[in-house]
Amino acid sequence: MNNSILQAQDTKELLKAVIKLRNCLEDPLANTWQSALNDLEQACKSLPEPPILALMNKIHHLLSPYIENIGLENIPGEIINDCHIYIQKLEEVIAIHVMDPMLTTHDIAQSKPFLLIGLQDKQLTEEIIHQVIYFGYPSLACHSLHEIIQKVDASSTIYSAIILDTEYCKKEDLQTLKELSEKVPIIFISHHHDVASRLFAVQAGGRGYLVSPLEFTNLIEKIDQITTPTSERSPYRILIVEDSRTQAKVIRKHLEKAGMITEILLDPLKINDVLIEFQPDLILLDLYMPQCSGVDLAKVIRQQDMFVGIPIVYLSAEEDVGMQLTAIRGGGDDFLTKPIVPQYMIDAIAARAARSRTLRAEMIMDSLTETLNHTRILEQLELEIARAKRNKTPLSFAMIDIDHFKLINDSHGHPVGDRVIKGLARLLKQRLRRSDSIGRYGGEEFAIILPQTEPETFYAKLDEIRRGFSKLLHRSSDPLIEFSATFSAGLAKFNNQIHSVDEFVQAADKALYEAKAKGRNCIVLDGKSTLLP
Ligand SMILES: Nc1nc2c(ncn2[C@@H]2O[C@H](COP(=O)(O)OP(=O)(O)OP(=O)(O)O)[C@@H](O)[C@H]2O)c(=O)[nH]1
Numbered sequence: 412m413n414n415s416i417l418q419a420q421d422t423k424e425l426l427k428a429v430i431k432l433r434n435c436l437e438d439p440l441a442n443t444w445q446s447a448l449n450d451l452e453q454a455c456k457s458l459p460e461p462p463i464l465a466l467m468n469k470i471h472h473l474l475s476p477y478i479e480n481i482g483l484e485n486i487p488g489e490i491i492n493d494c495h496i497y498i499q500k501l502e503e504v505i506a507i508h509v510m511d512p513m514l515t516t517h518d519i520a521q522s523k524p525f526l527l528i529g530l531q532d533k534q535l536t537e538e539i540i541h542q543v544i545y546f547g548y549p550s551l552a553c554h555s556l557h558e559i560i561q562k563v564d565a566s567s568t569i570y571s572a573i574i575l576d577t578e579y580c581k582k583e584d585l586q587t588l589k590e591l592s593e594k595v596p597i598i599f600i601s602h603h604h605d606v607a608s609r610l611f612a613v614q615a616g617g618r619g620y621l622v623s624p625l626e627f628t629n630l631i632e633k634i635d636q637i638t639t640p641t642s643e644r645s646p647y648r649i650l651i652v653e654d655s656r657t658q659a660k661v662i663r664k665h666l667e668k669a670g671m672i673t674e675i676l677l678d679p680l681k682i683n684d685v686l687i688e689f690q691p692d693l694i695l696l697d698l699y700m701p702q703c704s705g706v707d708l709a710k711v712i713r714q715q716d717m718f719v720g721i722p723i724v725y726l727s728a729e730e731d732v733g734m735q736l737t738a739i740r741g742g743g744d745d746f747l748t749k750p751i752v753p754q755y756m757i758d759a760i761a762a763r764a765a766r767s768r769t770l771r772a773e774m775i776m777d778s779l780t781e782t783l784n785h786t787r788i789l790e791q792l793e794l795e796i797a798r799a800k801r802n803k804t805p806l807s808f809a810m811i812d813i814d815h816f817k818l819i820n821d822s823h824g825h826p827v828g829d830r831v832i833k834g835l836a837r838l839l840k841q842r843l844r845r846s847d848s849i850g851r852y853g854g855e856e857f858a859i860i861l862p863q864t865e866p867e868t869f870y871a872k873l874d875e876i877r878r879g880f881s882k883l884l885h886r887s888s889d890p891l892i893e894f895s896a897t898f899s900a901g902l903a904k905f906n907n908q909i910h911s912v913d914e915f916v917q918a919a920d921k922a923l924y925e926a927k928a929k930g931r932n933c934i935v936l937d938g939k940s941t942l943l944p
Contacts, residue, residue, distance in 0.1 A: 422884065422893075425463075426505055428454040432470075433498050435483075436491055437552075442482060448474055466501045470494055492565075499525055499549045526550040526634065529559050530576040530600060535625065539574065548634060555579060560587065563594055570595045571638045572618075574630070577601040577608060585615055592616030596637045600625060627826075631833070632781060645845065647671045647764040650691035652679055652708065653726075654700040662695065662726070665753040666760065679708045684801075686718050687794050692764040698727035698738060709742035717790060720774065722767045724760065726751070777851040779829060780836035788850025788858045792912050795848070795860050799905055806905040807866045809873060810919040811835070813855040814897045814931040823887045823894065828855075831885050831896050838883070842876050858916075866904045866936055873900055873934055881932060897932035899923060904937070 428451040435444040448471070455467045473494050477486045526543060528550050530536045536552050543550050548571075553559045556579045563570060573595050580588060580599075591597065598619035599612040612620045619633040649671050653659040659675040666673050674689045676682065679702050694712070698705040705725055712718050722744040729735060735746045747759055775787035783791060792808065799806035813819070813835060820828040832855055839849050839857065848860040861869050877898060884893040901922025909915050918937040926935040 422458065422505060425451075425454040425458055426502070429498060429501055429505065433495070433502075436494055436498070438483075444474075444483065445478055448478075463501065463504055466497050466504065469497045470501070473497070492562075495551055499551050502549050525570050527553055527559050527562060527570050527573045527595070529553040529556065529573065529579050531578050532576075535623075539625075539627075539630070543631065543634065548638075550574075556584060556587070560591060563591065572634055573597045574634075575599055577603065577612065580611075580615070582611075585611070588615035588617075592618070598630070598633050598637070627830075632778075635781070647693065647761060647768075648689060648691045649673050649760060649764070650676060650685060650689055650694045652676045652682070652694060652700075652705070653697045654702075655697075658697075662756075665757060669757040669761070671757075671760070671764075679703050682708060682712065683715075686712070686721070687797050688801075690794070691721060692768060693760060694721055694723045695726050695760065696723055696743070698725050698729050698734075706738050706741035706743070709738075713742040717794070720767070720771050722763050724763060726756070780833055780851050780857075782836050782840070782857065783848060783850035785850065785852055788848060788852065788860070789912055789916075791848045791850070792858075792860055792915065795862050796905060796912065796915065798862065804863045805865045807861040807864045807869050807902060808905070808915050808919050809859040809861070809869070809900050809902045810852065810916070810923045811839075811857040811859065811898050811900045812923055812927070814899055814927075816855040816896075819894075819896060823885075823892075827885065827887055831855075834883060834885060835880060835898065838876060838880055842872070842879075858919075866902045870902060870934060870936060873902065877932070877934060899926035899931045900934040901926055902934060902936050 428447070432444065432447040432451050435447045452467060452471065455463055473490050474486070477490075480486070483491070526548050528536055528539055529552075530539070540550050540552065551562070553562060556575070559573055559575070563573075573591070575597050577599050578601075588597065592615060596618040597616065598621065599615075599617045600621050600623060601608055601612070602623050604622055609620055618637055621629055621633065647670075649666055651659050651662050651666075651673055653662070653675065654677060656675070656677060659677070663673045663675060674685060674691065676685050679700055696705045696709060700708075705727070709723050712721070712723065723742060724745040724747060725735075725738050725743050726747045726749060727738075728749045729738075730748060735748075739746060745759065745763060747756060775783055777784045782788075795806055798804070813831065816828065816831075819831055832851075835857065836849070836851070839859065843849060843859065843861075846862055847864075850858045850860075852858040877900065881895060881897045884895055886893055901919045901924065903909075903915060903918035903922060905915060909918060922935040922937040926933050929935065
């Protein structure tokens, strides 16, 4: 047996033992927790990773004084609670180990905090626990709103989200829920579609409302959204088009103080270059400029499909409402009148930019993987080609395709196939730079754009990702069956033999085809890109 098969077997046994002990400690009638503890200790020996051993020791230390007592009722509640916390930490470490055996203990320490799951349906709870662990979120099941509140108030653990059944909430709990949601964000799960139920969730401070039967990918996306710290989200990029340098600098000062990134454009005739280069979330446009009016410039921007989604907000001293309406009709989205209180300007711009990002994300993102969709990745490629040509910088493009994906679907089912696709997307997002663009080109095929990168440099990185992905264990619909998958990739460099987006895609696609022909699970560099093997 090779190493990875051994490791998969060990991890499986360990996970089985952890689940067994957790179940025993949850069931007051179970009197087999001692043997479950023993099994877990044995299983831990086969994977002697420092964090696993440390957590096992803590659980042993807590339970060993009660080893002679049969019934769970002899163990104080706080000891059981602490055990659950260490058990879920253990599940987290195992989950991360399953997801990526190459991660170090330091990476594990940096991993995400826990979720609390309060759902009436036991089977759904189990399924969610398995699914969220797969995506790096360990979780703890609770059986009432009261238990959740107790856990949040008593534990030193910082919970990152609560997944809560509306069946656990009564009308009179509204205030309690509001207070709870201020401490930990709540995602409500409900059987009810009606507005009154949704309104209750909003009034309770809910950050999400998902209706059963639950689509797991939606739940994971919601959790991802909530648990990503604001500081990790990229700041809004605001383009200030203004003929007065002094005015522009004052606006810049206020927006940058509020954490936004700005670019000033004094010459409106250079708008296209700046839009390609800076890629703003919003354009703040002066109405009267010597070269052209703001309204005309807005019309020019709107003529071009590539820029049609960027919101345009006028900032002008024009007080005539008729003129303001004409400006908005000409392609603007909002009108802010000078002089303006800086905080009002910041709030108005941030709200517009946030809404536009959400709308754009829906238009341009693939909903399963939260990477760019097919159309958008090609548009981005066009922008990056223009940028590379102008700045004379290198540009690489890769096509990645999961191997024998039909077989994965056929053996484990379509939803499991979806999870494999999502797992690869997540790995790519984790390992690539923010400036790289990742798109879902087709079913199990991804496209990656790497600005300012030579393919030779990216080859090593992509190969590391390829090796990591092949070690990742995926869980089948039966949680105890695991399997691994591989991908093949074709890599191409933009050069003077390539004249269009289509040719660039074809070059990477041809290399991908060669990688498949070579036996898969490898990367091929397009012959014209480089002389490297
Ligand atoms: N689960 C899932 N399957 C998909 C999705 N989109 C496409 N597929 C399936 O992916 C499979 C792709 O199979 P093929 O293109 O024949 O190739 P393959 O089996 O991956 O084999 P090679 O690419 O030659 O290694 C087809 O069965 C599609 O139905 C999706 O979004 N989710």
